[in-house]
Amino acid sequence: MTSIPLTPGERRLMMLMRFFAVLFAAGGLIFLLRPYGTVADLDRVGVAIGLALAFVFAQSVAAFLFGVTPRDPVTFASVSAVLVLTAMVACAVPALRAVRVDPVEAFRNE
Numbered sequence: 001m002t003s004i005p006l007t008p009g010e011r012r013l014m015m016l017m018r019f020f021a022v023l024f025a026a027g028g029l030i031f032l033l034r035p036y037g038t039v040a041d042l043d044r045v046g047v048a049i050g051l052a053l054a055f056v057f058a059q060s061v062a063a064f065l066f067g068v069t070p071r072d073p074v075t076f077a078s079v080s081a082v083l084v085l086t087a088m089v090a091c092a093v094p095a096l097r098a099v100r101v102d103p104v105e106a107f108r109n110e
Contacts, residue, residue, distance in 0.1 A: 021103040043084045050083075051076060 006014065058070035068075055 017103060017107055040084075040088070043087050046087075047080045047084060051080065 054076065055071060062070040
């Protein structure tokens, strides 16, 4: 089998493929996405805004509540925790699937 010399563009593509293969191989996807913000950052903002709005409008839905007060701290905390965990799982599952894909196979199929 003879080797065909690569053009500069092909060499650059090969170097880029190797970089991503090494980066993704050891869970580097989390490291790659970290500087741009994470799900936890968005969750904190969403939970803070949601808790503030729920606290303000809690009295207006008091007629629909049975067995809890409109501003029950346990309910607020448990609902916030469930929403944060749901968001984390919803983002972690696709990220873990993406890390398991072999980069060479992904490039080969395109």
